[in-house]
Amino acid sequence: MPHLRIGRALAYVAAIAISAFILAPIYLITISAFSSFDAVYDYPKNLLPTGASMESMNTFLDSDGVTDSLQRSIYVAIIAIVACIAIGTPAGYALARFSFRAGNPFQLALVSTRAFPLIIIAVPLSVTYLRVGIDDTVYGVAMAHVAFTLPLTVLVTASVFAGISYELEEAAMTLGCSRLSAFRKIALPLALPGVAASAIFVFVTTWNEVFAAALLTLRNRTLPAQMLAALDTSPLPYRLAGGFFLLAPALLVIFLIRKYLLTTWGRVAR
């Protein structure tokens, strides 16, 4: 069937073209982040990574506030991940293991939180934080990020636990385990990779989130907030190196969770 072979060839051409479209900007910002000042301002641009230099990157890292904001972004991510997993995993387990009257409404409420833009809770939160005195802190930002990511954490962990047979836990309980130790010794180890994947979802959100972070931290900024504030005042090499820093974790993170992305997102979306 010749037309089938042509169709197949076209599919490869399309897949390669789309891949090139996705990779090109990543490649270009990477070579600009690792180039000298002269190369950044040069025109026409060098499209090959021949003039690699740490000049732009070092300038960015040595700039005022950059290492601090990087550190704060990491703190926010850690706090948000711990809080999300601690609060959300039990709820996910409950949804997966028990049929209880509030189960369906609870799940529906979690799904419907996604219809509400994150922006609309950021403004009131910043007012409340100012009143309570946690404005401009990593805790404030982390708590806002948990509010955005908690529903997803519950739904993802629920689908993780749903994928682990309850019979195993029941068998352990029959053999004398308490419910808690059956959970700890059976369900938890099996669920760990999935729970780790949902922790990475949380990481991606807090690492990338700009709007709430920029509203809730005015002096002690996280990395995206710092970059946003510096956009119109900083030199081009600074912006490009910073852009690379924001983007770099994506390459690794997607590799780690590519399997879960499809199964869990598919299930959560439906």
Add this chain to the structure above:
Amino acid sequence: MTTIAHETTRARRRRRWEGLPYWLILPTVVYLGLFFVWPMIQGFGLALRDESGNWTLDALDTMVDDAAFGDAISFTFLLILVIVPIQFVLAMGMALLLNARLRGGGLFLYIFLLPLAISDLAAGIAWSAIFTERGYLNTILEGLGVIDQPFIFLDPTSRTQLVICVAAAEIWRSTTFMMVILFAGLQAIPRDYVEASEVFGAGFFQRVRHVILPMLKPSIQVALLLRLIFAFEVFAVVIALTGSGATVLAAEAYKWQVTNENEHVAAAYSLVILGLSLVAAAVVLVVLRTPRERRLR
């Protein structure tokens, strides 16, 4: 006998643990109540009440009277009108390609998924390196001999050009999000249906139009719904690419809160974003509703 005995222990156990699920979801419910529902209610109060707590439309008036309000609304809508249709077709194509089980599919999958973890700020910065006057696109076009001198893509006086540049960056970044939902939906379609249509001689486009698209409708609905809601929040990519050349609703909310220090108008803007997202969601749900009897599951 044994089964009955088994059932009774099960029943006893179930009764004993009846309250447990409620305790397990309690922390989540409390947290979301405090940090999601309550701020939302507060947001209405901020937008519709003054400092002394009286109901007022002052903040809404200030917002609507500001010259930037119309610009922000129209630029946000223009972006959505350009981005979402293109994105939908592209996402559909990408999902179909992944579903076609090409050799090297794992690599394509990884590459297609990459933008999912890239923020709109990073996307804006990356694309500004491409579109800027002494940037990569001009280098390439001039090298190919298409233009003689650098073209100003990010011309602040040209709305059309700004929309196209921001749309390019947003399509690059957020198409994957739709693709993931569509691809998950595609995988749930039983192969028999597609194979049956092939046996009866349906070509590729007929298969897509008459078999795949109708069966994919629930996923299409969710993908469009979520994408539209996020589209009204477009923010950092616009600032990174246009500077102050263009404004959108979220950028105005940010400006009123941080620069003008007026949280009432900022809250009013966030209510507009909420209202528009809910209307868009309702439109998608009504236009793409699937009658119950035609549902697969």
